[in-house]
Every structure is written in structure tokens, then in C-alpha cells.
Amino acid sequence: MNKTININLANLFFHIDEVAYSKLQRYLEAIKRSFANTSGSDEIIADxxxxxxxxxxxKMENERQVITLKEVDEVINIMGQPEDYMVDEDIFEDLPKSTSNPIKIKKLYRDIESKYIGGVSAGLGHYFGIDALWIRLIWILLTIFSWGGFVFIYALLWILVPEAVTTAQKLDMTGETVNISTIEKKVKEGFDDVAEKVKNVDYEQVGNKVKKGSKNFFDALTEIITFLFKIIGKVFGIFLIILGAAGLVGLFIGLFTVGVLEVIHIPGIDFYDMINSTGTPIWLVSLLSFFAIGIPFFFLLYLGLKVLINNLKSIGSLAKYSLVGLWFLSIVTLVVLGVQQATAHAYTGSTTTKEILPYNIALDTLQITMKSSDLYEYQEDYDFDGMRVAYNDKGEKVLFNDEVRFNLKISEDGQAHIKITKDASGHSFNDAKDRASKIAYNYELKGNKLILDRFFITAAANKIRSQDVRVTLYLPKKTVIRLDKSAKNKLGYRTKTDREMDFLNMEDYLWQMGANGSLECVNCPLKKDLDEKENNKILINKEGIDIDIKDNGDSFKMKIDENGVKIKTGN
Known part of the structure; x- marks a missing residue:
């Protein structure tokens, strides 16, 4: 049973057994002796x-794992023995250059020595092997075309990607092998009197001489398969980064857009207040939606970065739990607001008024017309559930709907009546009925002319709650009716007629209330007569002359216009 020792190595604490500690200590002392008279020896040893x-x-699987002699030997094998480099550098000048090209694995760091802001672009330039200038230009373009959204991505990389401080980290950043040789080389480059000599030494070739052994076929196959899986993992990581970044940028632009629209009152944004039953400001709902959707996208982005960057700094447990808590709170709040919004339409209430029309059918034909208003005729085309926002003659914001229809039915008591039914929804029956009672709808009878409003209005404070108005006219039998052109297509489907509506314009003819409750046309032509009329016509207008005549199967067509005269005859 070996005794364990706690050591502090480069500000990291490890548990190591006594035998392994003795070998590691001898190894480090040997390194110190080998660099005792070397420029920058303190920095070399620290790195x-x-x-x-x-x-x-x-190599540690958990914080409690004890470092054994096996791990120490593996690390020494990677770093190399000090005596391998305690050689006069001049003897290497005549050696042939190494022809091997070892695979260089780069790690992403921020290059603070070449930074303009945070060193992110310079670090990405090292990682992808391109000039940092192009990375900076790409950042500028992406920031412009995303309304500043990529500033958030840059700040995120600035926080999560560590900076290259030590010599080992700088070597990892450029993809150079990190061992005693390369660390010494990198440090010496900082000293002008030794830099040129050190650059010419091929330390990798010397280090590779220490390593022995060969790889068999199965080892090579294993490495190929592992390499392919790594490539697939990198592609998956890039996909996650693109997905997460696109989601965050899109949400950021949406949040920014909603905020701007609310501040400057763009037409259409007012409908949020009209349908909102919770009283929650639109900016707060947008922010909650941003957290509810954006935080999962952030974790996708972070996961993609973890796949691509082995040394990515952790955001910390506190940040992770805080984000998860904020996401859960946003989801719960949005669900509560959604339930409140849904219950605002849970009940439907109606109010009905029925009045006698002081109209004498013996006087004349009843003319039905529908009146509009300039206040509501030329409003914005934004609507929700048929409702639009407008301002009345007092400058007050109101809601209006110009889709009012009416039906004609037979009166049972021999008098003319008008029934107006107003509907609305609410979170309770009384609330729905109260909102229905606040709908304003008017009509006017002038002699034999009945003028119906083609719209109804309600105060903006009543919100959009499925408001609707239905008008029903009960007319005595044999009442003659003429519909004005303003009432075209405003007759409801509950009105019955004795003719096919698809080939008649009702406003062109007189109608009479029949005994069975359906409208009977007084002066409508028969369908056969209409067909014959269509087949025998002479039209003279600004486009020319058009003659079309059919008689017993024979036909004659002649058209005279700017293109000349066309005549066609036949069966």
C-alpha cells in the first residue's frame, strides 16, 4: 500500500502516490538542472x-483519482527526457531535415498578443489557418447584416474561450507539439540574442528518436476509425453552433424589432393591447419568449463549442443553474399568461333588442340601404378577427368591424320589427354580456327608407373579444323591398328566396315577402330568358361594336374594334 501526497502543480491540486511523486520530483529537478544556465529558464520551467x-x-476521470506511476511515465514519454535536449545545438545544423509531417492538433485560444479587442479574431485565425484580418472583416459584415446580433456571439466567445497566456497554450494555439523542446524553443524566441539559433533546431526530430515501437495494421485501422468519428463530431459541432447562433441572432433581432415597434407605434402593433387580457407589457412577453426559446439555443451553441474546442472554459455551475432556472421561470410565466389569455374567451354573452319599425307597407316600397362612415372607411388594413383600430371624431381610439350582415324574415304579428343581437366573449358570463352591451350599432328610418350601419364600434378598453352584431328584419307578408347597391352581398344566408342567387343581382330587382317566409322576386326574368338575353346582344361602347345573335341553332357574330372587323357564322 503506497502513501499518497497532495501536490500543487501550476496552481492545480493533485493526489499522487509516493513512488510516482518521487519519480516526478526527480524528473522536474533534472529539467531545472538542464536549463540552469539558459536564458528565460524560469519561464521555460513554469511552462x-x-x-x-x-x-x-x-488523464484524471474525477477529482479524487490518485496519480500513479503509470500516469507519470505517460507524461514523461510525451514531454521527453531532459538529456535528449542537453546537446549543443550546433551539431544539428548538418543533420538532414525531417521529412515526417506529424499531425498538429490546434486548440482555440484568444491571442492577446495580436488583439484589437479581445483577441477572438486572432485566435480564430490561428485555429482555421487564415489571416486574422479576414476574420475581422467577416465579424464586421455579420454584425452589420444581423443588426448587431453577432456582437452577442463575439462577447460569448470572449467570455468562454481562454486566452493564451503560457508558452504551452501559445504552442497549442498554433498547433505545435508541446514538450520540453518546443517550450524551450518558444521561450528562447523572446530573446533576440538566441532566437535565430533556436529557430533552426529541429526539436521534433530529436524528440521522435526517443519514441520506439511500431504500429500494426489494427492500430492504424483503429486510428482511422477514430479520426472519422472525430470528423463527424466536428461536423455535428459546427451544425450545433450554426443552429444555436442563428436562433439567438433571430431572437435578438425579433426582440429588438418588437421594442422599436412599440416605441414608435408602428401600425399593427396596437392589436397586441387589443387582444391582451393579462395587462402584461409587450416588451416583457417578448423578453420572456426570448429566454424561453433563446436559452435552449444558447446551450446548443455552447455544446457545439464544447465539441469543437477541447479546452473551452466552463461557464460554471452557478451560471448553468441560473440559466436553467430562468428558462423554467419564463416557461411557467408564459404558460400562466397563456391560460389567462385563453380564459378571456371562455364564455359567450349576448344582448338583444327588438323594436317595432313605424313603417306603413301601404305607402311605398321599403328601401334598405347600408351606411358607412368616413372615420372608418379609410383606416389601415390591419385587422384581427375582423376588428380594426380607428379613432372617432373625438380623437378616441375605438375598435370597429364593417362586416355587419342582415337577414329578412316574415313577421308573425303583421308589424315590421328590427332585432339587433350583439355577441361578445369574456372570462365569465357576466363579463361577456357586459362587453356585448357596450357594442354601439345604429339604424335610422326615414319614411320608406331604412338606413342600417354597415359597421359597429366599441371602445378600445373593451378589447377584442369576438364581438359580432346580427341584424334581423321581420316584415309583414307582401311587403315589397328594394335593396340598395350599398347592401350588395350583405344579405345573410338565413334569408330564403325563390330564385337562384348565383345568377341574379338582388339590388336590380324588386322583392316581396312571401307567405312562406321567403323572398319572391317581383320583376325577375326567368333563367331561360336570361340565357337567351345573353346569347342575343348588341354592345356599342368605347371598345367598339360587339354583335352576337343566335336563332334556331344558327349563329352570327361580328366584332368591330381597332383591330378591324371580325365576322363569324355557323351552327
């Missing part, structure tokens, strides 16, 4: 210790 700590951390 080597940081790299060793990083390798130990990667």
Missing part, C-alpha cells in the same frame, strides 16, 4: 510544469 499539470488533468 513545462503547466503543461505537465494539463496532461495530468486530462
Amino acid at each position: 513545462i510544469e503547466a503543461r505537465i499539470a494539463e496532461l495530468f488533468h486530462e
Whole structure:
């Protein structure tokens, strides 16, 4: 049973057994002796210790795991022995250059030495192998075309991507192998008197001589399969990043747009207040929706970054739990608001008024017309459930609907009546009935002329609650009626007629209330006569002359216009 020791290596704590600790200690002391008289030795040793700590951390499955001699040997094999590099550098000048091209695995860091703002673009340039200038230009274009949405993505990368501080991290950023040789090389580059000599040394070739062994066929096959899975993982990570970033940018633009529309009162945004039964401001609902939908997109983006970036900094448990809590709170709040909104239409209430029309059918034909109003005729075309927003002659905001229809039925008591039914919905029966009673609808009888409003209005404070108005006229038998052109297509489907409505314009003819309750046409032509009339016509207008005559199967057609004369005869 080995004794365990707690050590602090590059500000990271590890549990290591006594045997492994002794070997690691001897290894580090040997490294210190090898660089004792080297320029920048303190920085070299600090970076080597940081790299060793990083390798130990990667091999640990949990915080309680004890580092054994096996892990120490694996790390020493990666870093190399100090004596492999304690050689006069001049002897390497005549050695042939290495022809091997080892695979370089890059890690994403922020390059703070080449930064303009946070070093994100410079780090991405190293990672993708392109000039940082192009990355910066892409950021500018994406920010412009996303209304500033990509500023959020940049800030997110600034927070999550670590900066390259140590020499080992700078080597990881450029994809160079991190061992004693390359760390020494990188540090020496900072000293002008040694830089040129160190650059010419092929440390990778020297390090590779220490490694022995060969790979068999199955090892190579395993590496190929692993490589393919890594490629698939990277593609999946890119997909998640694109999906998450697109969702966040779209939501950000939507939130910004809603806020602007509310501030400057763009037409159509007023309908939110008209249908909102909870009193919740639109900006708050937009913000809750942003959190409810955006936080999952954020985690998709973060997951994609984790797949692509092995050394991505964690946002921390506090941030994760806070985001999950905020998402859950937003979902619950939106559900509660949705239930409140739905219950606002749970009940339907009606109010009905029925009045006698002081009209004497013996006087003349009853003329029915529908009146509009300039206040409501030329309003914006934005509507919801048939309702539109307008302002009355007092400048007050009102809701109006110009889809009022009327029906004609026979009177049972021999007198003319008008019945007006107003409907509305609400969160209770009394609330619905109260909203229905607040609907304003008028009519006027002038002699033999009945003028119906083709619209109804209600105050904006009553909100949009499925308001509707139905008008029914009860007329005595044999009442003669003429419909004005303003009433065209306003007759309801409950009105019965003795003719086919599809080939008649009702306003062109007189109608009489029949004994069975259906309208009977007084002067309508028969369908056969209409067909014959259509087949025998002579039209003279600004377009020319058009003659079409049929007689016993023979036909004659002649058309005279700007193109000349066309004559056609036949059976």
C-alpha cells in the first residue's frame, strides 16, 4: 500500500502516490538542472510544469483519482527526457531535415498578443489557418447584416474561450507539439540574442528518436476509425453552433424589432393591447419568449463549442443553474399568461333588442340601404378577427368591424320589427354580456327608407373579444323591398328566396315577402330568358361594336374594334 501526497502543480491540486511523486520530483529537478544556465529558464520551467499539470488533468476521470506511476511515465514519454535536449545545438545544423509531417492538433485560444479587442479574431485565425484580418472583416459584415446580433456571439466567445497566456497554450494555439523542446524553443524566441539559433533546431526530430515501437495494421485501422468519428463530431459541432447562433441572432433581432415597434407605434402593433387580457407589457412577453426559446439555443451553441474546442472554459455551475432556472421561470410565466389569455374567451354573452319599425307597407316600397362612415372607411388594413383600430371624431381610439350582415324574415304579428343581437366573449358570463352591451350599432328610418350601419364600434378598453352584431328584419307578408347597391352581398344566408342567387343581382330587382317566409322576386326574368338575353346582344361602347345573335341553332357574330372587323357564322 503506497502513501499518497497532495501536490500543487501550476496552481492545480493533485493526489499522487509516493513512488510516482518521487519519480516526478526527480524528473522536474533534472529539467531545472538542464536549463540552469539558459536564458528565460524560469519561464521555460513554469511552462513545462503547466503543461505537465494539463496532461495530468486530462488523464484524471474525477477529482479524487490518485496519480500513479503509470500516469507519470505517460507524461514523461510525451514531454521527453531532459538529456535528449542537453546537446549543443550546433551539431544539428548538418543533420538532414525531417521529412515526417506529424499531425498538429490546434486548440482555440484568444491571442492577446495580436488583439484589437479581445483577441477572438486572432485566435480564430490561428485555429482555421487564415489571416486574422479576414476574420475581422467577416465579424464586421455579420454584425452589420444581423443588426448587431453577432456582437452577442463575439462577447460569448470572449467570455468562454481562454486566452493564451503560457508558452504551452501559445504552442497549442498554433498547433505545435508541446514538450520540453518546443517550450524551450518558444521561450528562447523572446530573446533576440538566441532566437535565430533556436529557430533552426529541429526539436521534433530529436524528440521522435526517443519514441520506439511500431504500429500494426489494427492500430492504424483503429486510428482511422477514430479520426472519422472525430470528423463527424466536428461536423455535428459546427451544425450545433450554426443552429444555436442563428436562433439567438433571430431572437435578438425579433426582440429588438418588437421594442422599436412599440416605441414608435408602428401600425399593427396596437392589436397586441387589443387582444391582451393579462395587462402584461409587450416588451416583457417578448423578453420572456426570448429566454424561453433563446436559452435552449444558447446551450446548443455552447455544446457545439464544447465539441469543437477541447479546452473551452466552463461557464460554471452557478451560471448553468441560473440559466436553467430562468428558462423554467419564463416557461411557467408564459404558460400562466397563456391560460389567462385563453380564459378571456371562455364564455359567450349576448344582448338583444327588438323594436317595432313605424313603417306603413301601404305607402311605398321599403328601401334598405347600408351606411358607412368616413372615420372608418379609410383606416389601415390591419385587422384581427375582423376588428380594426380607428379613432372617432373625438380623437378616441375605438375598435370597429364593417362586416355587419342582415337577414329578412316574415313577421308573425303583421308589424315590421328590427332585432339587433350583439355577441361578445369574456372570462365569465357576466363579463361577456357586459362587453356585448357596450357594442354601439345604429339604424335610422326615414319614411320608406331604412338606413342600417354597415359597421359597429366599441371602445378600445373593451378589447377584442369576438364581438359580432346580427341584424334581423321581420316584415309583414307582401311587403315589397328594394335593396340598395350599398347592401350588395350583405344579405345573410338565413334569408330564403325563390330564385337562384348565383345568377341574379338582388339590388336590380324588386322583392316581396312571401307567405312562406321567403323572398319572391317581383320583376325577375326567368333563367331561360336570361340565357337567351345573353346569347342575343348588341354592345356599342368605347371598345367598339360587339354583335352576337343566335336563332334556331344558327349563329352570327361580328366584332368591330381597332383591330378591324371580325365576322363569324355557323351552327
